[in-house]
Amino acid sequence: MNASIRRLFAANSSWSVDLLIRLMLGAIFVFHGWGKVTGIEGTIGFFQKIGLEPATLLAYLAAYGEVIGGILIAAGLATRLAALNCAVIMLVAIVSVHLGQGFKGMEFQLLILVASLQLLITGAGRWSLDALVFGKQSA
Template identity: 45%
Template sequence: MMTETTTTPQPIIPGLVGIYEPLKPYAYPLMRFVVGAWMIPHGYPKLTTGTQATAGFFTKLGLEPAVPLVLLVGTVEAIGGLLIAIGLLTRPVAAMAAVLMAVAAFKVHLPNGFGWTSGGFEHLLMWCVLMLVICIKGGGAISVDRRIGKEF
């Protein structure tokens, strides 16, 4: 069982505290921005040139109706990625993305095992966990959600 300790851990290299402390407020927004931004190029082709090809892939997987599902996935990835990056509607969009990543991990990649190099679900599971963290934490201090004073 873990217990909360009242002592503050002492830095191993005290000279680095001057670097870490001022950057702490930016760590979560940076992670949220990168995670959201990296989703955009995965969704954009599904909404433009790759809709039919992805729909064919979805049909082979038994995901029907394929074209509307491709457009939904593309929207969550491209538009949702942008919204997560800027921190707008962060929680509901991250929740949708977490579900999307879980479905991709277990419907598409599970048969290939865990390792990403063999097409396994490792990478998608990591994305799912990142989206869950973003969903739980919300937009944070540096976000459009915070700027407009509204969060889900």
């Protein structure tokens, strides 16, 4: 088997894939969180409507948890802690909002949850502030 085919099918973790997943996941959380922050009254109202109480506290925690968690994930700093935070936020969103919609209504949220869990388990990867500050860690 030639080297190109071997590389194509090799089961190696790549720093570039880790970095791309981390950057995209971080951007998604920052984008969605910023929408909650800038529209916090609407977020509070929505939380009240679906029965998440105390709505004001939970709206602020979700909004700023997504923004700060997304920034930390993108930077690869305190990645496992930020990923745990974001996984919990997604789990609450799935259970409280999307579960009744069936798989078609929650596939995006499930993908974001799984990506957060992947970072929780494996860490940020080689190209991260975690690696720079704490050294290379194995999963």
